[in-house]
Amino acid sequence: MTKVVNCRDLGFDCDAVVRAESSEEALQMVAQHAKEAHAMDEVTPELVEKVHEVMLEE
Numbered sequence: 001m002t003k004v005v006n007c008r009d010l011g012f013d014c015d016a017v018v019r020a021e022s023s024e025e026a027l028q029m030v031a032q033h034a035k036e037a038h039a040m041d042e043v044t045p046e047l048v049e050k051v052h053e054v055m056l057e058e
């Protein structure tokens with residue numbers, strides 16, 4: 001099952017989509033993307049919670 005996170009669902013005006021094999025990996029990739037694309041230097045508990053909320057499976 002692939003985990004999918006749409007960056008837009010996290011509240012960013014952004015079309016990036018993260019696909020990963022596990023929720024841990026997805027979270028890591030979102031953190032990396034948020035850092036590079038949205039200048040978010042640290043992963044807040046709120047972001048982690050949000051990622052789990054909006055995560056889809058395909």
Ligand SMILES: [Zn+2]
Pocket residue numbers: 007008012014015016033034037038
């Ligand atoms: Zn983004």
